[in-house]
Amino acid sequence: MTLWEKMKASSVLGGKEGVISLAVLAAIIFVVLPLGVDIFRLNLIGKYLTYAFVAVGLVMLWGHGGILSLGQGIFFGLGGYAMAMFLKLEASDPLSTKIQSTPGIPDFMDWNQLTALPWFWEPFKSLPFTIFAVLTIPALFAYIIGYAMFKRRVGGVYFSIITQAVALILSILIVGQQGYTGGVNGMTDLRTMLGWDIRTDSAKYILYFVNGLLLFGAIFLSKYIMSSKFGMLLLAMRDKEERVRFSGYDVSNFKIFIFCFAAMLSAVGGAMFTLQVGFMSPSFVGIVPSIEMVIFCAVGGRASLVGAVYGTLLVNYGKTVFSETYPEMWLFLMGGLFIAVVMFFPSGLAGIWDKYATKYGWFKDKVAPVKKPEVSTSEVEAPAVLTETITEPTLTPDATGVVSKQVTRKKADANAAIESNKLRGAEA
Amino acid sequence: MSNTDFVLAVEDLTVSFDGFKAVDSLTMYIDKNELRVLVGPNGAGKTTVLDLICGKTKSTGGSIKFNNIELTKLSEHEIVRSGVGRKFQNPSIYENLSVYQNLEVSYPKGRGVFGSLTFKRTQAVEDRVRKVAEDIMLTEFLDMESALLSHGQKQWLEIGMLLMQEPELLMLDEPVAGMSAKERDQTADLLNRICQNRSVIVIEHDMEFVKKIAHKVTVLHQGKILAEGPMDKVQSDEKVIEVYLGH
Numbered sequence: 001m002t003l004w005e006k007m008k009a010s011s012v013l014g015g016k017e018g019v020i021s022l023a024v025l026a027a028i029i030f031v032v033l034p035l036g037v038d039i040f041r042l043n044l045i046g047k048y049l050t051y052a053f054v055a056v057g058l059v060m061l062w063g064h065g066g067i068l069s070l071g072q073g074i075f076f077g078l079g080g081y082a083m084a085m086f087l088k089l090e091a092s093d094p095l096s097t098k099i100q101s102t103p104g105i106p107d108f109m110d111w112n113q114l115t116a117l118p119w120f121w122e123p124f125k126s127l128p129f130t131i132f133a134v135l136t137i138p139a140l141f142a143y144i145i146g147y148a149m150f151k152r153r154v155g156g157v158y159f160s161i162i163t164q165a166v167a168l169i170l171s172i173l174i175v176g177q178q179g180y181t182g183g184v185n186g187m188t189d190l191r192t193m194l195g196w197d198i199r200t201d202s203a204k205y206i207l208y209f210v211n212g213l214l215l216f217g218a219i220f221l222s223k224y225i226m227s228s229k230f231g232m233l234l235l236a237m238r239d240k241e242e243r244v245r246f247s248g249y250d251v252s253n254f255k256i257f258i259f260c261f262a263a264m265l266s267a268v269g270g271a272m273f274t275l276q277v278g279f280m281s282p283s284f285v286g287i288v289p290s291i292e293m294v295i296f297c298a299v300g301g302r303a304s305l306v307g308a309v310y311g312t313l314l315v316n317y318g319k320t321v322f323s324e325t326y327p328e329m330w331l332f333l334m335g336g337l338f339i340a341v342v343m344f345f346p347s348g349l350a351g352i353w354d355k356y357a358t359k360y361g362w363f364k365d366k367v368a369p370v371k372k373p374e375v376s377t378s379e380v381e382a383p384a385v386l387t388e389t390i391t392e393p394t395l396t397p398d399a400t401g402v403v404s405k406q407v408t409r410k411k412a413d414a415n416a417a418i419e420s421n422k423l424r425g426a427e428a
Numbered sequence: 429m430s431n432t433d434f435v436l437a438v439e440d441l442t443v444s445f446d447g448f449k450a451v452d453s454l455t456m457y458i459d460k461n462e463l464r465v466l467v468g469p470n471g472a473g474k475t476t477v478l479d480l481i482c483g484k485t486k487s488t489g490g491s492i493k494f495n496n497i498e499l500t501k502l503s504e505h506e507i508v509r510s511g512v513g514r515k516f517q518n519p520s521i522y523e524n525l526s527v528y529q530n531l532e533v534s535y536p537k538g539r540g541v542f543g544s545l546t547f548k549r550t551q552a553v554e555d556r557v558r559k560v561a562e563d564i565m566l567t568e569f570l571d572m573e574s575a576l577l578s579h580g581q582k583q584w585l586e587i588g589m590l591l592m593q594e595p596e597l598l599m600l601d602e603p604v605a606g607m608s609a610k611e612r613d614q615t616a617d618l619l620n621r622i623c624q625n626r627s628v629i630v631i632e633h634d635m636e637f638v639k640k641i642a643h644k645v646t647v648l649h650q651g652k653i654l655a656e657g658p659m660d661k662v663q664s665d666e667k668v669i670e671v672y673l674g675h
Binding site: 225239247251 | 503505509514516532541545546547593
């Protein structure tokens, strides 16, 4: 078996179709775009691709897990700020900040009358710590939020609203704590990473490719999770949470894990954003960016990892084109797009693609509908739910010869409904 | 509460919803290998009893001991892991997974987050899935999406998912609801086969079906036990007849 054949057969990558769609995406990101557009545009695309990390995380969390987080900006922001703190410290060496009243601390601290570096900034002088922080702090924060909510079985729309509130709180906190965070301007004027100037064209190329590779890493990791028993459980939980719980699984742990995973991916995206764009600000943390990221994911197809990347690229391309000409129209257009996707294409671009791929018979091996076994066995009989009048409850005491009382199924069901309503009312 | 030889010892179990006692000082013992049927009019508290045993509802008082382990203090997944399986009234299966996957997901290995990430489909899993599929008469449907199964087959699949866990106590809420006469017979056979080395509690309304499977019957009424014993004895009980016929 050649490597190619092995890859085609691999269930992790999703068979032949999965490998082809990944190969096409790789060709676009690593060959077509770098050759086809100038470095300014490529850098812009690199920025969009950092949002794709969030969208991939949302595919796992929302598309597969059924948990809609409207606060992924929190983790994108935390990852971005962690990286920005490292870069800012490097840009604030005593020599280049000698005109400040306290040289050697970031400029915005000096403007806010801080005279020493706050203790929590100290570790960010180290790049290994910063990378460690990007990977763990947002995940840890997600763990705390997730533990607090999922252990109490808070879910659905309540979870979404709470994540949104946390995103708002965090962005307000960042704006308010100007001396520690740079406030509403964020952290700007980032220059070098370990002496390597990230503003040059060559650095931008390198960062673009690193970002692309990390994104593929995120997709592979997600595919691995989906191909494991965890992935199956995730789908099972979305469908019948109670059944999973009563099959001996602690459902909350699975939800916490996938929430932390999505948070970690978002944070990596945030860190790469800071590196490529050269600044980080609260406008990538709050409610609007968090919801925008959900739209990227929805447009691409919330159950498709590759689709999420295309969705992110397309929506952002549209945003750039439209906001250059009609800046005030963009938000309306975005809202309209979201409504259209939800109403007419609930599976997004990936859904449209699947539909036509099936129609024209591409990838026959994969999308062929599940074969229905021949109905020759005696077991298969029309279920008698609707037609049969089931006697219930029918105790027929033969000995005493008392006539049994027959209750039709319908009536019994009505009674059951009344009963359960009563109980529910009583519980409430 | 003292320890007993019973698989399940329910003593003085009470649950009240804002003063309404759905289950009222219920005491009941289930033997090893016993198949017990709970009957009773609507609202008698049958489903609530199962909910209490499997931890879905928390009791207000009393004790439930399973192999002398107190269940009322445990969370749902811990109760399942101790060996209690529960089938819900409406077939509760994962419709977007295949029959095979439904059974595989229920295999009691890789139940933690990291265990499930590294779980491998071993020969043991494969054998177990095939064995259970044979028991529940779904061998030739293993690769089918489970949403396409008939109503009766879905009921069997859920029973199969429980069998995957090899529970010592199996609780089935109306397993033949919506089944054809033939499917009912097959289900009766299935239940008689699977209670060989475990205890089973079944809630059922269909008295013909109950006769076929029950070792003992417990009649519940307004959260209390009205009568208990073999089917024929219970059927001729004055109080039972009165409750069932009403006034």
